[in-house]
Amino acid sequence: MNAMLTSLTTALSSNVMHSMGWALLHFLWQGTALAALAAAAMALCRQAQARYAVAVGALVLMLLAPPLTFLVDAQSHSDAGTPLAASPHGKATWQRADGVTTVHPSHVASVDALPWLVEAWLVGVAFFSLRFAGGFLWLERERRRQSATVNDRLLEICYTLRDRMGIRRAIQFCECKWMQAPAVVGWFRPIVFLPATALTGLTEQQIQSVIAHELAHIRRFDAFVNVFQVCVESLLFYHPAVWWLNKRIRTEREHCCDELAVAFCGSPVEYARALTLMEEWRSAPTFSMAANRGPLTDRIIRVLGLKPLGAATRGLGLAGSVLCLAAALAAGQALIGLAHPSSTHAGSASQAAASPNPSASPAAGAKPSPAHAQSGSSRASDSSPSSSASSYVDAMKAAGLGDLTVDQLIALKIQDVTPEYVRELQQLGVHPNADKLVAMRIQDVTPAYIRELREAGLNPDEDQLISMKIQDVDAAYYRGLKDVGIDCDVNHLVSMKIQDVTPEYVRALRATGLTVTADQVVSLRIQDVTPAYLKEMHDQGIDPKTDEAISMRIQDVTPEYVREIHALSLKPSVSELISMRIQDVTPDYIKALQSAGFKLSVNEIVSAKIQDVTPEFIEQARKHGFKDLTLQKLIQLRQLGILDSKTDL
Secondary structure (H helix, E strand, O other): OHHHHHHHHHHOOHHHHHHHHHHHHHHHHHHHHHHHHHHHHHHHOOOHHHHHHHHHHHHHHHHHHHHHHHHHHHHHHHHHEEEOOOOOOOOOEEEEOOOOEEEOOHHHHHHHHHHHHHHHHHHHHHHHHHHHHHHHHHHHHHHHHOEEEOOHHHHHHHHHHHHHOOOOOOOEEEEEOOOOOOEEEOOOOOEEEEEHHHHHHOOHHHHHHHHHHHHHHHHOOHHHHHHHHHHHHHHOOOOHHHHHHHHHHHHHHHHHHHHHHHHHHOOHHHHHHHHHHHHHOOOOOOOOEEOOOOOHHHHHHHHOOOOOOOHHHHHHHHHHHHHHHHHHHHHHHHHHHHHOOOHHHHHHHHHHHHOOOHHHOOOOOOOOOHHHHHHHHHHHHHOHHHHHHHHHHHHHHHOOOOOOOHHHHHHHHHOOOOHHHHHHHHHOOOOOOHHHHHHHHHOOOOHHHHHHHHHHOOOOOHHHHHHHHHOOOOHHHHHHHHHOOOOOOHHHHHHHHHOOOOHHHHHHHHHOOOOOOHHHHHHHHHOOOOHHHHHHHHHOOOOOOHHHHHHHHHOOOOHHHHHHHHOOOOOOOHHHHHHHHHOOOOHHHHHHHHHOOOOOOHHHHHHHHHOOOOHHHHHHHHHOOOOOOOHHHHHHHHHHOOOOOOOOO
16 A cells, blocks of 8 residues: 555656645635535525535535645646755745745645645545445445345335336335345435335334335435545545535435425324334444434424424524634635745845845935835835734724634624624623624624614514524514514514414414414414414314314314214314324224224224224124124223234234
């Protein structure tokens, strides 16, 4: 390995090694800046697909950054000249195009260290590439050794789901014992692996959901993006931002596939149960895409529609992203200055070459020539930025912001946080620290905005102001909610704006007879309880209260379901409808019981379902010669296992 690296680096010219080394170093701040921008953009996106697109785009830019930096650095070296050998005193010299030889101490480190840096990077790339190739070879070997075709019934389910999802690619479905959760492997001819544990531990509906999740990966061509991610990880392995961004991509990918699986199978509760079971079996190769990959709690919350309310956290995340971006840009500026010394050094070298006679400089006390006077005025103008920076620091101290760090000063200046802005906020009783000032300025929290909120009766603190501005909560929105009877605090106001609770929505709910509070209206909106849904329920004779309407929507009690139940001569109450839906009492199940001669009430039907009294069980009891069967007797037979076969016992 060492001999190979030595021959490779020897084949590269010193200019190429120099540019490659600086490209790798520059990516440290470039990758941090891109990750900060991606984090801020993802915090503003509400849809998983949008966050996924932002993260993948940022990863593409990360891959492009080093080669572009290499080209720019190589071009700058071509314009400046070529490096000469180190001088006898150990300092690197640089031969410019006009023949002037200059000494740049900053290049000494690069002459010595950059080749070693490139060699270390090549070793890392080789290691991760071998790891990548070995993982795929292992998957292929296990596929050939421990996989078999699934049974005809399951294969029919798989093909039906594939057709429903509009997938036209050839897909192979295999049963395996070396995985504990369903997974997809392959690019052009993908294979869906269904482990024996999943086939025996999940119900048919749950199996359909997890198969739909894997087919969603195939439909979205996620395997190709996954390979791209692994390649980027192999090339840019040394930057933590690459690994963080890849983890976010994989998380958002699972969220997107979860949404597709629920959309095509229509049972969020069953899918959430399947995820919980598979978490206990959690084991899947890194190079495959498994249904049980990703944070379990977050995925279940999203599947069930219980969207977390994290506006304030998003605001702090945005502020943190801005600070990381500012720090990365500052580090980048310092690194650029180290890589490419200022032109003033070259100017002074040229002046020294043009005036070799030391006596040409004015003697002490002599009247300076016009040229020297002009040079002095130039130096005076060059010093103005430092005096300007000093005055900005003094002005911020005068506004009450002392002991600021360099990073904080840079962030404040970038975001145009002026002393006047700070004083206006203080006059309104708002005293944010440096970090919150940056976040407020990013979100355009102006003194006029605060005054409007105060006039409307709101007095939010700094964090709440940032959250309100992120969600575009203004005084007009608050007044509109007060007009329809919702008088809430700032936190509820932000939550309602996140869930798109409008005054018109509240007014329409009240028109259906619901009296809602701020908490209830947020829950109603999360569960998509619409005025149209309530009206359809009223048409069926169902008049739920607010909490009951939320529970009905959670349990997927639809107007169509109610109509089918009513058609079977049953008139369940709201609580009975919810119980029936929880126990998965379907109209077909009731019809089967009625066809078997049982005319049961709603409570009796629910009890029968809980005890797993099925039409097949009733038929089995009758075949044994039992007569005059009642529901109570059937339940006792079921509980005591009298009809169970010896193998079941």
